[in-house]
Amino acid sequence: MQTSKGVEWAVHTLLNLAWLPDDEPVATAQLAAAHDMSPSYLNKVLQQLVRADILQSLPGARGGFRLARPLDAVSMLDVVLAVEGDKPLFRCAEIRQCGTVGERVPESSFALPCAVRSAMGEAEAAWRKTLATQSLAEVQAVALANAPSVAQHARRALGRT
Amino acid sequence: MQTSKGVEWAVHTLLNLAWLPDDEPVATAQLAAAHDMSPSYLNKVLQQLVRADILQSLPGARGGFRLARPLDAVSMLDVVLAVEGDKPLFRCAEIRQCGTVGERVPESSFALPCAVRSAMGEAEAAWRKTLATQSLAEVQAVALANAPSVAQHARRALGRT
């Protein structure tokens, strides 16, 4: 059970866009070249960010993608959910109700939620809460503190000297 | 990104074994029939629990599986890691270092950990901590409180009236 590559690609691409001084759109090819990713597949990921109103797409010549809102208005959870979908980490198939054919199990036994599901859900809630608390702007600030030259490199990689 | 079916199967099977009054081993076929799961595939899952010292396997006639230790000594995290493996939720391919060919990026820029990875890791730590805190015995207690007849049903499903 692991996140898809798209999550990592999405976050880094959003950060790259944030380093730029202006709001000019950047084409997929440029964004992909910055980290040696597949342009076609990156495009698919970016489209999911557009549907989540995190990115904005500009068609036509000199088009591309740009941030739809500032990074302090985007949480890590937003990105993960946009790329991975909103499915829960733990999938409960309610197997506790299976295999009871002809057992005369009263309906009331399943009125309350599955204890396993509850326990897993609690952990997932903690995960989501931590992700929701951290905005991309904070991540950006940490990255800048760790390597002050990252902004310059991003601008160069995107052709904005 | 979701857990495999094996996690749900494993937890419910462990609970079923815990409802039994004695420590007699139970065959895979019986355990699988309790929740309409594939016996062959369940066997694979149970083997992973054996390697994690959660279950104990008894070969030969009248053999099967039984708990290797009481459920209060098994955390939810133990089960998840045993079935899913210890890989991190967020996979960081260090793409921040890619695409910098001929860019003369100093090594020091990558000395500190990736900010994205740190943020994701923090959320994952919260998830793991919550899972590690909850023992299977607690989950069992909740299940019993929700549906007091669950123990009886489990014993019947496993052929132990």
Added chain:
DNA sequence: GAAGAATTACTCGGATACTGCGTGTCCGAGTGTAACGGG
């Protein structure tokens, strides 16, 4: 009747296919740009 050995039946364990999703690629629709011609 008791002990021991051969047989049998049942179990786990790993090696072997199948399926669905993540991954990767391609081409068409649409749009902004730029060139071009006319007034």
Added chain:
DNA sequence: CCCGTTACACTCGGACACGCAGTATCCGAGTAATTCTTC
């Protein structure tokens, strides 16, 4: 010189293949119980 028109080049967007991990299955090695034979 300015404006409208036309053609073009570039972009996103979705439809189309590929590969791998999760899923499912089967068969063989090994062991405990059972049965039969012998003392």
